[in-house]
Amino acid sequence: MDLYEYQGKQYFHRFGIPTSPGGVADTVEEAVVQADEAGYPVVVKAQVKVGGRGKAGGIKLANDPGEVRQHAGAILGLDIKGHVVKRLWIEHASDIAREYYASFTLDRPNKLHLGMLSKEGGVDIEEVAATNPDAIAKLHIDPVEGLSQEAAHRWVAEADLDEAARDEAATVLVRLYHCFVEGDCDLAEINPLILTTDGRVHALDAKVTLDENAAYRHPEWEELAGTDTDDEREKMAKERGLNYIGLSGSVGIIANGAGLAMSTLDVVTQVGGSAANFLDIGGGANAAIMASAMEVINADPAVRSIFVNIFGGITKVDEVAKGIIEALERVEIRSPIVLRLDGTNAVEGRALLAPHLSDRLMAESTMLGGARRAVALAGEATQ
Amino acid sequence: MSIFVDERTKVVVQGLTGGQGRFHGLRNRDYGTQVVGGVTPGKGGSDVEGIPVFDTMTEAVEATGADASFVVVPPRFACDAILEAAVAGISFIVCITEGIPAQDEALTYNRLKREFPQVRLLGPNCPGIISPGKTNIGITSGDIAMAGGPVGIVSRSGTLTYQALYELSQQGIGQTTCVGIGGDPVPGTNFIDCLEAFEADPDTRAVMMIGEIGGSEEERAAEFIGAHVTKPIVAYIAGVTAPPGRKMGHAGAIISGSQGTAKAKMEALEAVGVAVVANPTEAGERMVEVVRALG
Numbered sequence: 001m002d003l004y005e006y007q008g009k010q011y012f013h014r015f016g017i018p019t020s021p022g023g024v025a026d027t028v029e030e031a032v033v034q035a036d037e038a039g040y041p042v043v044v045k046a047q048v049k050v051g052g053r054g055k056a057g058g059i060k061l062a063n064d065p066g067e068v069r070q071h072a073g074a075i076l077g078l079d080i081k082g083h084v085v086k087r088l089w090i091e092h093a094s095d096i097a098r099e100y101y102a103s104f105t106l107d108r109p110n111k112l113h114l115g116m117l118s119k120e121g122g123v124d125i126e127e128v129a130a131t132n133p134d135a136i137a138k139l140h141i142d143p144v145e146g147l148s149q150e151a152a153h154r155w156v157a158e159a160d161l162d163e164a165a166r167d168e169a170a171t172v173l174v175r176l177y178h179c180f181v182e183g184d185c186d187l188a189e190i191n192p193l194i195l196t197t198d199g200r201v202h203a204l205d206a207k208v209t210l211d212e213n214a215a216y217r218h219p220e221w222e223e224l225a226g227t228d229t230d231d232e233r234e235k236m237a238k239e240r241g242l243n244y245i246g247l248s249g250s251v252g253i254i255a256n257g258a259g260l261a262m263s264t265l266d267v268v269t270q271v272g273g274s275a276a277n278f279l280d281i282g283g284g285a286n287a288a289i290m291a292s293a294m295e296v297i298n299a300d301p302a303v304r305s306i307f308v309n310i311f312g313g314i315t316k317v318d319e320v321a322k323g324i325i326e327a328l329e330r331v332e333i334r335s336p337i338v339l340r341l342d343g344t345n346a347v348e349g350r351a352l353l354a355p356h357l358s359d360r361l362m363a364e365s366t367m368l369g370g371a372r373r374a375v376a377l378a379g380e381a382t383q
Numbered sequence: 384m385s386i387f388v389d390e391r392t393k394v395v396v397q398g399l400t401g402g403q404g405r406f407h408g409l410r411n412r413d414y415g416t417q418v419v420g421g422v423t424p425g426k427g428g429s430d431v432e433g434i435p436v437f438d439t440m441t442e443a444v445e446a447t448g449a450d451a452s453f454v455v456v457p458p459r460f461a462c463d464a465i466l467e468a469a470v471a472g473i474s475f476i477v478c479i480t481e482g483i484p485a486q487d488e489a490l491t492y493n494r495l496k497r498e499f500p501q502v503r504l505l506g507p508n509c510p511g512i513i514s515p516g517k518t519n520i521g522i523t524s525g526d527i528a529m530a531g532g533p534v535g536i537v538s539r540s541g542t543l544t545y546q547a548l549y550e551l552s553q554q555g556i557g558q559t560t561c562v563g564i565g566g567d568p569v570p571g572t573n574f575i576d577c578l579e580a581f582e583a584d585p586d587t588r589a590v591m592m593i594g595e596i597g598g599s600e601e602e603r604a605a606e607f608i609g610a611h612v613t614k615p616i617v618a619y620i621a622g623v624t625a626p627p628g629r630k631m632g633h634a635g636a637i638i639s640g641s642q643g644t645a646k647a648k649m650e651a652l653e654a655v656g657v658a659v660v661a662n663p664t665e666a667g668e669r670m671v672e673v674v675r676a677l678g
Contacts (some may be wrong), residue, residue, distance in 0.1 A: 039447075106489060106568055111489060111493065111601055112489070181486055211484050213483060214486065214487075257543070258473060259538075259539065259540020259543040259593070260546060263543055263621040265624045266622070266625075266662060269624045282481070283481050311546055313522065313541055313542060314541075342545070343524045343542075368661065370660065
């Protein structure tokens with residue numbers, strides 16, 4: 001789960017990472033109130049989950065209420081790479097002496113924590129990484145050991161941060177590491193981490209991605225949730241707890257497991273069709289989940305056929321079959337359904353469905369055969 | 384021969400008395416796996432259809448001589464279960480649990496590496512391992528596998544592991560061992576571990592490798608193949624048409640660069656002589672040709 005900048009900063013606060021005073025605003029008037037409170041000059045910042053806000057005109061400096069009105073009015077509703085700005089973050093403008101970059105993430109190949117620190121932070125960090133990788137001091141951290149204050153001190157020296165910034169930067173890094181580990185982040189990133197003209201170090205931005213698998217031990221995350229998609233299908237799927245991504249084709253896809261679901265999209269494309277969605281019902285899905293999946297697919301007006309591709313492992317095919325029957329009884333499914341069911345309890349599942357088979361509910365014995373049938377039914381070309 | 388496990392492997396199911404543990408533990412036993420015990424704290428002394436249940440892994444290992452465990456417990460208990468198995472002297476741990484926090488996985492992996500370097504963890508979030516005709520530890524349907532070799536399978540995706548087994552069995556090609564390594568951020572066993580073991584196994588004469596988008600495990604496997612693997616490999620990478628995934632901020636872009644896409648993985652594998660195919664069915668068909676060429 002990606003956080004907005006303001007949520008990321010609030011999350012940083014829990015771990016003692018300093019940020020600028022500020023607040024959120026959803027209207028021009030609220031923006032003025034927040035600016036008055038933060039103290040002028042202020043920065044008006046678009047809250048969108050996409051990079052390049054500044055270059056798109058989503059970040060502006062304001063010296064007085066009139067300028068806040070002008071910029072807030074211009075930024076609210078602005079479309080930044082397909083993300084429409086609905087909320088602003090207003091904070092006191094900092095006097096920036098230097099901009100650094102700091103982040104922690106998991107280095108998957110090496111199975112260690114990876115810290116990255118650079119004295120060349122700011123908007124062009126990706127370019128720095130590409131053209132001058134030596135400007136980024138990488139630190140591998142064994143999760144068993146963690147990051148000590150001493151190691152952080154050596155690291156800021158290695159990264160050649162300004163002398164004046166080193167003590168505070170080391171402290172911020174240790175806190176950011178705690179945020180990353182105890183806060184269950186996939187990514188905790190500060191760009192830029194600034195040194196102010198009066199010698200303080202704090203986070204001017206926050207990019208935080210939370211690991212949703214850890215939600216059970218973070219009740220405080222509930223307030224951060226909420227859908228930020230404008231896709232009605234995705235909202236509906238999320239409400240039902242389904243792993244769904246909307247696409248633009250006409251073959252609705254339901255599969256179990258991300259790998260099989262991705263492979264099903266591949267095969268549907270290879271036989272000349274196009275998928276309306278990615279939908280993984282997950283491991284161990286029961287009848288209720290399957291029925292919900294059918295309803296979400298059915299609500300998509302672009303869907304002209306549905307391909308259910310299940311290879312049971314921990315998911316039991318008879319449960320899937322019950323879900324399909326339940327969905328058929330509960331709602332009228334507009335599109336013909338092609339089933340391909342294999343794996344755990346497949347014999348039982350196929351037996352349950354046998355009396356329901358018709359020209360609206362068809363069984364195919366292979367994945368490729370099922371894809372061809374579903375694509376043909378959707379009226380798309382087959383190979 | 385098989386890799387990692389065989390018919391002599393003795394398995395304790397951690398979580399045997401739960402719904403999934405019972406179902407899959409009994410199914411593994413029906414397949415022929417030596418399921419010698421189960422562990423559920425507080426239920427020691429009882430049994431599940433004749434399989435004795437113990438309170439702790441240490442008791443279970445002492446009483447049964449088990450050398451492997453099958454962890455089928457909820458995410459919040461899974462890492463403790465893995466470590467408990469290691470402490471008890473288990474050398475091969477299969478964890479099928481889905482949804483373990485990445486921080487817990489990273490910590491557990493590194494603790495095992497330091498304190499129990501002889502232990503191999505398969506998973507988490509994997510379907511397990513099956514050596515057809517010998518043993519099946521995990522959630523794979525045994526009836527889709529075919530004994531006798533000569534192909535070894537290694538796969539990152541659970542359901543595509545089953546699909547791969549199915550495609551080969553449909554073509555009349557048996558498997559020596561099929562290993563599902565799982566798609567989580569910190570897998571205990573990776574492609575390279577399996578490729579190395581298959582290369583060393585005289586009965587495995589060809590390998591099917593199933594990857595997917597994200598991470599760089601396939602690219603690293605390609606490097607390993609180029610340097611160390613002489614046996615023919617057929618590979619399929621899922622996700623050519625998948626929508627772009629979540630980009631993990633700058634840090635993700637910095638680490639992965641152009642790596643992680645299906646195209647990058649396919650090119651890396653093709654460059655070291657792997658036969659890369661477009662879908663699981665083609666993978667089965669191509670393997671028929673490969674096996675025929677082996678004579």
